[in-house]
Amino acid sequence: MAIDWRNYKPLLIPGIPNLHKIEVFEKNGGYEQLKKTLKSLTPEAVVNEVKAANIRGRGGAGFNAGLKWSFMPKPDGGPRYIAANGDESEPGTFKDRKIFEYNPHLFIEGAIIAGFAMHITAVYVYIRGEYKSWIDMMQKAIDDAYAKGYLGKNILGSGFDLDMYVHSGAGAYICGEESSLMESLEGKRGYPRVKPPFPAQKGLWGRPTTINNIETLANVPLVIKNGADWYKSIGAPTHPGPVLYGISGHVNRPGVYEYPTGMSIMELINDVCGGMRGGKKVKAVIPGGSSTPPLRGDQLEGVCMDADSLRTAGSMMGTAGMIVMDEDTDMVDALWRISHFYHHESCGQCTPCRDGTGFLEKTLIKIRDGEGEMRDLDLLLDLCTQMEGRTICALADAAAWPVRYTVTRFREDFEKRVKNTVFALA
């Protein structure tokens, strides 16, 4: 699919100097959509518009944000919450921090509009604790928004009240999972909750709650400004909108790039990121954060960064945090490192994940250190089967998929390693 990405003008992080300052943001049309919403739109109209725009969640699952909003029950006078997920702890993902840094008010505006649409009383912005400076920036932006009357009681004279708080995480990957994020916000240990009940029925402190990714909420003012049809015309039809690609690995210019969805992976590598480092060949690409299945270099022809195309190719969009590996990469080592991460980050609540991630890592260490045997490869795949879909949250899946698909798609690397085992006699 041909996308005119070369003439694309960034919307989420436009190159306007000092946009993070509220005066500059206002001068560039900031908070106009909020005024428009409060003045002329009903909450239902906002939800329907966002639903029609089909903003697919940017946190990894890719669920229609407007549809998620519509699950919120009717207001009963009690508190209702939005938890904005800025925990981004997935290896290879570093996009939300660009919003915190360059355009925090766009997110704040989107969150207020979302709050208006769902009759929310408070928005919690959950940011990973390691992002210390971005937490400070976000806090400054929120303080400025309060000073200007965009937050607090009776926003812009509309009678709508909304509070916004920043909450810093304590460095746990699992707290990016929506239900453990809520537990963490409540001051408890970050253990995912059993669903049902879903957050829309019983979320924070037992009240209706919607959890959205930071980038998802930043897309909302764009939809309000130009309408759902305009939004749907950007990028891939089934997965529209601008997206922040966080590209890392063996490319010449790694970084966060804003382009429409549906970009060809090869174009992203060769044209956007200036090609592979040292002119090497692509060996593997992990398209959307370390938990998504890696694609082989020779699988990439014609694959685009949108949910459908990636599903056909055998992977997922995830967070669009793309990790590119060149032909010199040792896949056994790379996979071990990913498994090490999931072993370290498993919260320990469910048995298959708690003990399975360790089992996977230890088996991979054995293979890595040249002590592996062929049966260990089958064992790895078997363990993946034992973990997938057997836990409360998706961390076990996230830990198992990279193993399953790296072992099957790069099997020759693993076989080579285990055939050279220290135990080999024949």
Added chain:
Amino acid sequence: MPEIFIDNIRYEFEGKPLVLQFMLDNGLDHPFFCYHPSLSIPANCRQCYVEAGTPVWNRETNDYELNESGDRVIRFFPKLMTACSLEATDGMVIKTHRTSELVKRAHKDTLEFILVNHPLDCPICDQAGECPLQIQTYKYGPEGSRFEHKKVHKPKRIKLGPRVILDAERCINCTRCVRFTEEISKTHQLTIISRGDKNYPAVAPGTEFDDPYSLNTVDICPVGALTSADFRFKARVWEMNQTPGIDVTNGTGCNIDVWTRDNLVLRITPRYNAAVNDHWMPDFGREDIRRMNENRISKPELSLDGDRIKSSWNNAEITLWEKLKEFSPSEMLFAGSAFSSVEDNFVLKKHAKRIGAEKVYFTPFIKQGSGDGFLIDEDQYPNTQGCRLLGLKELSPADFKAKVSDSAVKLLVMLEDDLIGRGVLNTADLEGKFVVYMGSNHNATSAAATLVVPIANSVEQSCSFVNVKGRIQRTTAAKETIYTNRKLNLEMSVGRLDRYGTKFDNWVTDRNRIDCIPAWEYLERVAAQDDANFGYVSTRAIMAEIASTNARFTGVDYDRLDEEPGIPLISAEEVKTA
């Protein structure tokens, strides 16, 4: 009525039962670890997997959709479901390990993962023999392990509190103990620390797990991670006999199991009774094993010219009989006891009446403000309510002291109640009187008494108690006295070794038997000296007489007490209307 199909068998259900509990209630075995009927459902062990499906409803025909062969079309959930958190719905179809290979495999898989970091030290583990992990691994587990790596090492022998010791390596992180302190005892003293396979329960730094209910976590721990500091390494489970009983340290009357070996009570665990204590009991009730085993009075004792001598039963009976002849009824004082059973108090009252003494007195032992509204009651004795219902005269401690210290009283007959030890009386009050003390343990009161009669306590005989809420419950003999025999007393429990050991071995020894008889039996023998035989052969018969003569005990008998979880006695109003 809504129906559910489990392994192709139809069951009917009411309300919204959880599938796991429903299966257990219907006698279907299913493995699980983290689920506990009295705690919240975290579904974290992932052991109770089932395949679950619901029938497809056809809106046009307004009936279930049927396939070609006329069966309902079932839409199965895409993933395996944990039965513990799955609510039964009408028409639901459940496949367990009995019919589904997938579920069978899933049970194996989860057990393999649980055992990956479990030390497998069953031979030295206290839990072995009653360990859900051990039992379920034998039933549902894999044949071996494919884990060839080093296990995760965690702290061992951590003293969480004065009574509970943790072995973190054995822990399978079911969080039952944490949920217990959060939901039942509400002290919030335990939490899981660290992450992933390194996590284990712990207390906050600088604090200790001194929850008054802390030992319940040892009971609900599905592995040997939490062990009782007191019971640790004392006995293997299969060496002990488990006998139902009642906790007599408190007015609540928690239902307990008494675990004995060689006539020593080694531990006490709570027994489920939804109406009284659910699955729980306070820690001090378990420490009662010291009173049952140690410092026991064995053989009657008599003070003679300032010397304390051991006496014979015959002498003990004759002595009291003579004293009852020597003094007039107005010079005697009979003291019942809220610590003793309904039967003992009843026979004492009957005895006093026979002699002509007008009343039997007792004084309750209530520590104001010591209750917690849960299982710890202000009433320190198990049978205060029973004494009242039997018509014993209740006196405040001060009135009781005045009554006893009256110089007109020459003979004092007391049922087990350490009145000096608990501060109601002092030694001077008893001076110059002939004091008969029927008790099971040496204490300040027995030391001041002239005649000490050793009596069987609540774990050496069947007897009943009425708790603070007016519920009558009974105990069963758990340990033998010199005069009872486990093999002849059909009520006494049979241990696993008795049942499954070779018949050439005698697993039970005669050690640690106390020379004592129940108080009612002693009183009966004294009465027999007058040929006024009461004719009681057992507490069962005494209870039958109580039930037929006292309206408040209507309908109570031992057979019912065995069948039902205690009987709530009828109220005074009900007696009037009846």
